[in-house]
Amino acid sequence: MTGGRQRALWILFLLAPAAITMSVFVVYPLVAAFRFSFYTFNGLRVADFVGLENFIDVLARPPYRAATFAALWHNVIVFLALLIVQNGVAYLIAYALLKALPGHRIHQVIVFLPVVLSAVIVGFLWKLFYHPLFGVVNQALLLVGVNGPPWLGDADTALGSIIFVNAWHWLGFPALIFLAGMQRIPLETMEAARLDGANDAVLLTRIIWPLVAPSATIVFILTFIGSFNWFELPYIMAGLSGAPGGATDVLGLYFYRTAFGTVSSGLQDFGHGSALAVLMFLFIAAFSAVALRVLRRREIEL
Amino acid sequence: MKQSILRGTLLSSLALFGAAMAAAPARAGEITFWTWRQEDRAAYTELFNAFTKANPDIHVKFESFAPENYNTIMSTALAGGRGGDVLQSRAYGGLEQVAKAGYLLPLDPATVPELANFPAEALSAETLRADKKVYAIPFASQTLGIFVNNDVFAKAGVKPPETWDQLIAVSKTLKEKGITPIANGTATAWMDEVFAGIFTNPMLGPDFVADILAGKATFEDKRYTAALAKLLELRDYMPQGQTGIDYPTAQQLFLSGRAAMFAGGSFEISNFRKQNPKINMDFIAPPAPTEGAPRYVAKFYDGGYAVNAKSPNQADAVKLVRYMGTKEYGDKFAALLGNISPIKGVVLEDPLLAKVAKLNEVSMPYIMAVYFRYETPTGSELIQNGVQKMMGGTVSPEQVGIDVTQGISRYNAAFQKK
Structure with missing residues (x-):
């Protein structure tokens, strides 16, 4: 006992x-x-209990509603773009690495290297690369006679530019997960497919894809959580206001701005800020749970 | 958002630890001064030494925090009944957030007679609208105008512009000679408000501000949207890819002589000199819309020194704040920090600062910061967003006027009727 x-x-x-x-x-x-999230604030002090008012404000009333949904829409774009571009390229790279071509080890390191850099460093680095006057991107374009836009200053290119940086930064991570998944596929399965005349395209879509389903599940869920919690890169590259003019505003920035304010423009409002944070948490948790369930079902054991 | 909540809490707990640390070693006769200006440590040490000489039993400890988190750290500490004894605080809406919660000691002319040393508009920046009491001793006024690189102008054979037409003509000449006329870009949101404030002020005039405050006009007014539209003419004379040029780049373009003018605030003076001691610069008022018309600079107050309402050393803290309201302090403050003290009779030995003070005689309030930074959405965030989009070409000046008016109408009844 x-x-x-x-x-x-x-x-x-x-x-x-x-x-x-x-x-x-x-x-x-x-x-x-x-x-x-259930209180109003008098300046910085908790004031009155207001029930669900803060939630209704940020979801349904101006001026919050428009900003909330604009930010959410940007998060959706980020998620879809990363899901397709970042993870798609990662999948192909993983396959290339799997083939163990000469030099594949060094390439594996190169692909994974940016992942170990901090988002702050990557953000500053690329902010310089994109600089309209001194940036290497536009100077390289100038060599081939193209006058590049101010990538981060143009409302049409700003969000895409930051998404690209995110993909550059994180590419190695899904690539590594996919590679690990592919390496677990028994060699005889692949060989059998080859003998049946499957080329790379068929192998990638019909054989490997279903067999790396567990990896895909992880990558999907992590991409989802990462996209909807997106903060560091847009904060460093576009600033708290989601410059230019809110073109890169995402929920993370909007939450931070609302709750903590900004030195020269916004006020602190923990009530509405907390309501936004709670909604984001619930949304991410709920969607992840459902997605996990659905994706798990398509995973197969060999 | 777990991460961000975590971040916020980490910050707050750090603040509390900081506060606890600050409170712990407080010796008898030692008070702490909280600020977001780490770079001013040397100057404040000198100022506090002078104070201790006059009050040998009071020592002041300087503690600084990152500017972007200062309000959060301060409010967290104050909510826990801690925090510095004397707190550097912001003005207008920024002060109101802290004062409204009852964290600051109201300053009474009976106990702080030095309040009489300040002009009324300086005190109003540190006054809570609800109870009309003053909560802080103002430390500096800031003026928005145009920095001019004299050497670049001389080399190009042009003179600083006095009217809008001259500005355009001078800019054209500079551009032909391969010099960027205006260093500013629009990528940093708060600088867009500064930029718009500087160039639109002389076109608007004090009558427009009076009309806005009286509810006789909104920001949809033709005077306002026409002034915004004029800003678009400047796009040709800003750096290439101006929508991607941020605040630090603009500063460097001006300091290195690649650009001839920089629209900014007097708070840049000491920083510019530190970065390029050899720079030969002037600070001028924005161009007048027509020859001979007044050239209004935009003016606002930066912040003040407040006393923690729960300070255990309140008597000593009040003594320090009283000292900070004297002419002696103001003279030293201006000389050491290169800022304009609003205290009456302060002597500005620096010729450039004296010039700024002279420009202040023809000034207008920096509209959004002074009147519309109290409630959400602030006039500042609306105009920053609006001007950034307008300069990027995605919205029209009229639309900016509509958006700003609509945003402010949420808490300004006068705008709702129109």
């Missing part, structure tokens, strides 16, 4: 550091944000 109790105490003791850290830095803030 005492042995069992001692064991339980010991386990409790070992779990305590992690449990305390989690509760203080993750659970408590989440609960606090939930609480704040």
